[in-house]
Amino acid sequence: MREFAYDRALDVSGALALLDADPDARFLGGGTNLVDLMKTGVERPARLVDVRELPLDDIEVTADGGLRIGATVTNSDLAAHPEVRRRYPALAQAVLAGASGQLRNMATVGGNLLQRTRCGYFADVTKPCNKRVPGSGCPAIEGEHHNHAILGASEHCVATHPSDMGVALTAFDAVVRYETADGPGELPLADFYLPVGDTPHRETALPPGALITGVTLPPSPVAAHSRYRKVRERASYAFAIGSIAAALDVRDGAVHEVRLAFGAVASRPWRATAAERVLTGAPADAETFAAAADAELAAAKPLPHNAYKVTLMRNLAVAVLTELAEEAAR
Incomplete structure (x- = not known):
């Protein structure tokens, strides 16, 4: 592990100045991802700028009925906040599904959005990886890829984004x-993560030296009727092999409004816009839900060992949407 300097920033301008003074510096939130990557040699910053003491730890209801969430709010505080649970229950559920209690107590909202893939080839500095060393190759395509991307990937990278929180935030714009x-x-979250293309090492559209200060959720009445469901390989804390954030407003038996996002299927949280188009105005029944999932997954390009994800995500979408529709009918 490379030796590094450490500074604690007390205000945003000071944090930006410290980063600007050292091109090899990195911001440190909870450290639940960055420190792990430093231990394996994937990340080698010369300086850490601790931003945990910045005054960015509030959750506020906005004048129009949305939420403003500070970047240093911990995952635990986010999941427990009564307005998050009331207005965006799928977000609270996603955070609770995302990690153990100990990690949620440390991890921050800003850091969660910037966490990096858990692809084993990315984490192993003895292996090639285009995301870590551009141009070195993507051994996952011919190697271990059972939990890799089926949507939006390229021949340069098939890794997935690990955030559960990001899936719910994507669904709610x-x-x-x-x-x-x-x-x-x-930056709208829809534009925050860059497509893989031939530059998988460029992950976000943040300007150089930028510090995330928070996330704003616009008002969304449909979000109050939402759910997050995560499928993993073991019942205890684990990264998803597939997940979904869904919100549904049913009126007179038809879908009036819907929000849908998939997780663990692409390099970024995947907004299911094709499925939303099929659902809007259509009957709120299992046949429509299956057709919507099929429309979204028509673009899937699975690898030999992760084709199961297509079926998994179809079934997951139908199950969660059916549950929401049944609740609306009560």
């Missing part, structure tokens, strides 16, 4: 707020 030396900025 979250906006990421950030600060740079030139001032504040915003």
